[in-house]
Amino acid sequence: MFEIQNLKYKDILDINILELESGKVFCLFGESGSGKSTLLKIFNGMLTPDEGVVRYKKEKITQLDPVELRKEVVMLGQDPVVFEGTVRDNLLAGLRFSGENEVTDQEMSSLLKELHLEKELDEDATKLSGGEQQRLAFGRVLLMNANVYLMDEPTSALDEGTETVVMDYFTKNIKKQNKTVIMVTHSKEISEKYSDRIIYMDEILTKVGVHHE
Amino acid sequence: MNEMLEITIWQLVSAYIFIVILLAIVRWRKIPREKEIVIATLRMTIQLVLVGYLLMFIFENEKMIYSLIVLTIMETFAVYNIFKRTKQKLSKDLKKIIALSMVSGTLFAFIYFDFVVVQFSPWYDPRYFIPIAGMLIGNSMTGITLGVSALVEGFTSRRKEVEAALMLGATPNKASQGIVNHAFDSAILPTINSMVGMGIVFLPGMMTGVILSGAGPLDAIKYQIAIMLGITGSVSLSVILFLYLGYKTFFNKYAQLKL
Ligand SMILES: Nc1ncnc2c1ncn2[C@@H]1O[C@H](COP(=O)(O)OP(=O)(O)OP(=O)(O)O)[C@@H](O)[C@H]1O
Ligand SMILES: [Mg+2]
Numbered sequence: 407m408f409e410i411q412n413l414k415y416k417d418i419l420d421i422n423i424l425e426l427e428s429g430k431v432f433c434l435f436g437e438s439g440s441g442k443s444t445l446l447k448i449f450n451g452m453l454t455p456d457e458g459v460v461r462y463k464k465e466k467i468t469q470l471d472p473v474e475l476r477k478e479v480v481m482l483g484q485d486p487v488v489f490e491g492t493v494r495d496n497l498l499a500g501l502r503f504s505g506e507n508e509v510t511d512q513e514m515s516s517l518l519k520e521l522h523l524e525k526e527l528d529e530d531a532t533k534l535s536g537g538e539q540q541r542l543a544f545g546r547v548l549l550m551n552a553n554v555y556l557m558d559e560p561t562s563a564l565d566e567g568t569e570t571v572v573m574d575y576f577t578k579n580i581k582k583q584n585k586t587v588i589m590v591t592h593s594k595e596i597s598e599k600y601s602d603r604i605i606y607m608d609e610i611l612t613k614v615g616v617h618h619e
Numbered sequence: 620m621n622e623m624l625e626i627t628i629w630q631l632v633s634a635y636i637f638i639v640i641l642l643a644i645v646r647w648r649k650i651p652r653e654k655e656i657v658i659a660t661l662r663m664t665i666q667l668v669l670v671g672y673l674l675m676f677i678f679e680n681e682k683m684i685y686s687l688i689v690l691t692i693m694e695t696f697a698v699y700n701i702f703k704r705t706k707q708k709l710s711k712d713l714k715k716i717i718a719l720s721m722v723s724g725t726l727f728a729f730i731y732f733d734f735v736v737v738q739f740s741p742w743y744d745p746r747y748f749i750p751i752a753g754m755l756i757g758n759s760m761t762g763i764t765l766g767v768s769a770l771v772e773g774f775t776s777r778r779k780e781v782e783a784a785l786m787l788g789a790t791p792n793k794a795s796q797g798i799v800n801h802a803f804d805s806a807i808l809p810t811i812n813s814m815v816g817m818g819i820v821f822l823p824g825m826m827t828g829v830i831l832s833g834a835g836p837l838d839a840i841k842y843q844i845a846i847m848l849g850i851t852g853s854v855s856l857s858v859i860l861f862l863y864l865g866y867k868t869f870f871n872k873y874a875q876l877k878l
Contacts, residue, residue, distance in 0.1 A: 472874040503787045
């Protein structure tokens with residue numbers, strides 16, 4: 407699905423080679439500041455590497471239309487963003503951005519239930535708590551019919567119980583549809599329980615210094 | 620038609636009493652603004668006297684080239700004034716767009732006004748050409764200034780929102796829709812408000828001038844309606860042009876938000 411060769415981005419990323427197969431759940435694991443969010447943004451076309459090649463389905467990312475790429479490879483950023491408006495507006499936002507068909511209120515309500523987010527669709531989304539906003543942003547991404555889901559610490563603000571509920575639901579659906587997930591997490595349990603493969607940042611990064619001689 | 624009342628030089632001097640009163644008040648209240656007030660008064664006087672002589676010269680030598688030179692100066696001044704009045708740092712590209720939309724928006728509205736609505740004759744008749752161009756340019760300048768501030772401010776404060784939208788496959792256009800609409804709103808609001816208050820809250824300069832020069836109020840009002848519509852057209856055109864081209868300067872060719 408993704409292939410990286412000799413990627414360099416500022417002095418943040420230096421990756422010789424990395425290959426990610428389709429239809430799997432990957433967990434990105436690494437200490438704070440190691441460049442996990444930066445790497446996801448490169449996959450999503452939000453950042454462009456200074457050097458090297460990144461391919462998505464055999465094609466160089468720089469040669470793809472960035473907007474078309476992002477419709478297939480959607481990303482949930484590290485800080486949950488809530489748009490002005492109702493819960494419904496927020497859930498539909500992704501579909502509206504990418505021009506997909508909207509879903510019904512019923513589908514949205516049942517999604518909220520699965521995410522343990524007991525809120526009305528007409529409620530003002532900006533008044534939700536931090537963890538609720540995170541689940542709302544999560545739900546917005548789940549409604550999108552993408553190929554790859556890049557999730558940057560999607561459950562960081564949730565308690566363990568809620569986290570398990572959300573992750574169970576998410577991975578169950580993803581597996582059913584054979585989608586690819588690359589997820590950043592700080593939790594060992596999450597990565598061991600849900601991922602097919604754990605990617606350790608310090609293993610894929612070329613040690614600093616080697617290239618500066 | 621009755622002639623305009625002459626003001627003698629001594630009557631004019633007596634009007635400066637208002638400034639003297641103002642100075643007395645600020646001194647009494649210990650507001651440190653005396654210098655600014657004096658400078659502003661002097662500037663206003665000198666600028667108007669100079670402009671008076673300049674206009675006298677231009678009106679007496681009715682030549683196309685003079686009208687066009689004045690128009691160029693007004694456009695240039697307006698563009699620089701927008702740069703100066705905007706607090707935020709502006710990128711080179713954005714400055715180009717400001718100049719482009721300011722000039723083409725006002726010119727388009729003005730040409731329509733000149734050749735279709737009022738039909739000055741000759742088309743460069745400085746008596747109409749200069750004050751009306753000035754009004755369109757001045758109002759568009761204010762509109763664009765407000766639009767620029769709102770746009771830059773919007774991209775700064777709502778950066779995360781724009782990025783979140785892009786990450787989900789929004790085009791730059793869609794991702795900045797909220798910011799652009801808000802900027803349009805704040806740029807156009809003063810013009811709309813002044814239409815609402817027109818004639819009740821204030822008699823605008825144009826009409827005051829026409830009435831003072833001895834025309835009947837109904838003629839003055841016809842002019843005022845036309846000019847108000849012209850101003851609205853000029854402001855909306857230049858602001859729309861600016862916003863439509865301007866938001867693009869915040870994105871690079873990979874549809875990423877520039878820093
Ligand atoms: N826009 C930027 N410009 C320059 N440096 C940046 C930028 N964004 C992040 N960095 C730096 O890049 C490094 C990696 O950041 P990144 O956000 O990718 O880390 P991370 O692994 O996601 O960390 P965390 O677990 O804390 O989220 C950090 O040292 C950060 O300071
Ligand atoms: Mg991060």
